Amino acid sequence: MNAPALAHRNVASPLGELLLVATATGLVRVAFNGEGFAAVLDTVARTLGVEDVGGREGAGAAGQHLETAARQLAEYVAGERCDIEVPLDRSLSRGFRGQVQAQLQTIPYGTTVTYRQLAEAVGRPAAVRAVGTACATNPLPIVMPCHRVVRSDGGLGGYLGGLETKRFLLELEATAAHPA
Known part of the structure; x- marks a missing residue:
């Protein structure tokens, strides 16, 4: 069985820079700048058994999840949205x-x-x-x-x-x- 591909993207927000990480299943991780983005990516990749973290933006479903999450988070912090409705990958929540x-x-x-x-x-x-x-x-x-x-x-x-x-x-x- 192949490990899931990861895509990631940094987004600016009033909360500081955020790291969004997604798989083809959905958004799997949101991290605050103080967590250390490289360490977060390493931990997610290790936990999910991913050898290659892949490109920053990602392609396919993972990239689409990142795009949707980034847009909806921006709307949320602007007070324009109350629910973030993006598919989630709950692999890190057991x-x-x-x-x-x-x-x-x-x-x-x-x-x-x-x-x-x-x-x-x-x-x-x-x-x-x-x-x-x-x-x-x-x-x-x-x-x-x-x-x-x-x-x-x-x-x-x-x-x-x-x-x-x-x-x-x-x-x-x-x-x-x-x-x-």
Whole structure:
């Protein structure tokens, strides 16, 4: 069986430069600049068994997924879109973490839930810390909106892109006229 081909693209945003990585199945990774893009690409390639990361833009389905994701992310951060609707490759989300990360997509735009509420939603009310870990290791931040998960005391908690990024995203969603 052949390993999936990877395509990647850097995009500018108000959150800083983002790295988008896709396979023919869909978008597989979104990374913030502080993560180190070369390290992210290496980890994704190793995890998926890809020997050659391929071209920056990619061709075929992977390239189309990158184009769609880049356009929709730009619309989202401009307050023009509330859902990012691009095919996803969930190969990096498995087990309990995968369950939590899938549940993130049920949190409505402009709202938040607590880590405890998310743990309850996945049927593991005592797994609050594990839910936090699942959010912290979310391979598709913004797309699977872990920024919408906050602490029970109202604090932001952590965020891979930094607390300023999390604050920006929450404020964007709170103030944006609910786009179509």
